[in-house]
Amino acid sequence: MIIDMHTHIVPNEFPLATGRPSGSAFPSMKKEDTDRSTIVIDGKDYRTVRNVCWDATKRKNEINNEGTTKQVLSPLPELLMYHIDPADGADLARHLNESIAGMIASEPDTFYGLGSVPMQDINLAILELQSIKDLGLHGVEIRTNIEGRSLGEEHFRPFFEAAANLDLAVFPHANRPTFSDRLAHIPASVADAPLGFPIESGLAGASIIWSGLLEDFPNLRICMSHAGGVLIPLLARSNENWHSREPIRKLLPKSPMEYASMLFYDDIAFDIAPLRYLIDHVGIEQVMIGSDWQGTGPKIPSPLEEFISLGLNDEEQDYLGWKNALRFLGQ
Ligand SMILES: [Zn+2]
Secondary structure (H helix, E strand, O other): OOEEEEEEEOOOOOOOOOOOOOHHHOOEEEEOOOOEEEEEEOOEEEEEEEHHHOOHHHHHHHHHHOOOOEEEEEEOHHHOOOOOOHHHHHHHHHHHHHHHHHHHHHOOOOEEEEEOOOOOOHHHHHHHHHHHHHOOOOEEEEEOEEOOEEOOOHHHHHHHHHHHHOOOEEEEEOOOOOOHHHHOOOOHHHHHHHHHHHHHHHHHHHHHHHOOHHHHOOOOOEEEOHHHOOHHHHHHHHHHHHHHOHHHHOOOOOOHHHHHOOOEEEOOOOOHHHHHHHHHHHOHHHEEOOOOEOOOOOOOOOHHHHHHHHOOOHHHHHHHHHHHHHHHOOO
16 A cells, blocks of 8 residues: 655635635636636746645546555645735635545545645644544644744744644745745746755754744654755754754754654655655654656556665565555544
């Protein structure tokens, strides 16, 4: 069995956008033909997607043909809109959550779900966490930074406390890098996702670990996207300093790498060597299959090819293939 924990959905349509405080920043869908629609944001075409993004049965048939048994559904990250009006953000999150719950209801043996909350308003976000629980979803996808703020900041503690109390998994997904001015001289097609996302994931993980968030909520299940980006090499120096320097050691009861081993990761490392490096540091029980699937074809390399390249035995293949995902989802 293969459970792909990093896949995205887009609803077939959005609640009416007219008359909203957020104006055209609120997303809408433009139908292209019977199979495809285009997401429109700020009056511009953002991305054209196929019906497998919202049709659960078509999606199930397609992924099963590609060798994936089950998927964890989460919103396309661009739809986690924290810059819009909070009430609009809450409407959007509820619509995404109900859309995912509907897909799970259509194919309950194939799909799990991570919803969305309006992180621009912590109280509304916590209210929506309860809705996520009530809808039967398994957790929540958030961005690695909340309009430039880091996840370990005290401001976000009540959100993580609520997620821990509700036994909901948290999936910080890299999006909108905050240091784009440093790479503004490089084309955005490279500076944004290819270079920016790994740094985003690393900064988010470092913020979670060095803020003591996992010390406060040790049972919180968090998965860092894209194999944690640069997180593990980023931690090496502070981890060494924690061991060798008493003032640093006094800052956290455990070493940074011990906390890194409490986090989950997908396997989207884009190369076998960094994936092996991640597994060697955090353990085979913390890494899951992911693909970023949104109707985009089979995962390359396939999970089996990856298992062979990593030299995994049968037990290790089960952990990476599906066991860790079930534990992350609280199943
Ligand atoms: Zn993704």
